[in-house]
Amino acid sequence: xxxxxxxxxxxxxxxxxxTTTLASPTLGGATRPLWKVExxxxxxxxxxxxxxxxxxxxxxxxxxxxxxxxVVRIGPGDTLVLAPDVERQVTADxxxxxxxxxxxxxGSTATAAGKRVTPPWTA
Numbered sequence: 492x493x494x495x496x497x498x499x500x501x502x503x504x505x506x507x508x509x510t511t512t513l514a515s516p517t518l519g520g521a522t523r524p525l526w527k528v529e530x531x532x533x534x535x536x537x538x539x540x541x542x543x544x545x546x547x548x549x550x551x552x553x554x555x556x557x558x559x560x561x562v563v564r565i566g567p568g569d570t571l572v573l574a575p576d577v578e579r580q581v582t583a584d585x586x587x588x589x590x591x592x593x594x595x596x597x598g599s600t601a602t603a604a605g606k607r608v609t610p611p612w613t614a
Contacts, residue, residue, distance in 0.1 A: 493519040503612050507536040508583070512612040516597050524613040528591045530554070530583035538580045539603035543596040545573040552587035556580070 501512040508530035514521035528547075530536070538557075553566035557580045558573065565571050573579060583589035600607050 493521075495519045501612065505536075507534045507581075508588075510610075510612045513592075515612070515614055517614050522597060523594050524597055525592065525594045526612045528581075528589065528593055530581070530589040532583060532588045533585045534588065535582040536580060537603045538578060539601045540576050540578045541573070541595060541599055541601050543575045543599040545575075545593060545595040545599070547571045547573070547591045547593050550590045550592060552589040553584040554589045554591075555582045555584075557582075 495514055495518060499518065501518060503510045503512075508528060511527045511529075512518055513525045513527060515524035515526075516522070530552075547565070548570045549565050549567050551567055553564065553569075556563050556565060556571060558577050559579075563571065581589070595613060597613065598609070599613060600609050602608075
């Protein structure tokens, strides 16, 4: 068993908000990375695709999530299972923003604007 103290988490600021690594292969030896996403009201993440399944659970606020040509709304307590390789964009509620817990497989990569990267919060 590994306990990861709040002071050990890793915080990443992005144009869309703050992502905090709670556990990952290099933080606690977790086989599945787990992170928290906090987006301010109306913030939008980049259009991108992830090569592995991703699972989002909304803690507070909500978001519109564009998945290919479809848009779904998620709110507190909702869990969204995202299939791999589907282009997506998350836009936080204009009034309340979004706080969510997210997980994906270790080693997953994102593709945005023609570039493939490993998000640092999953390492």
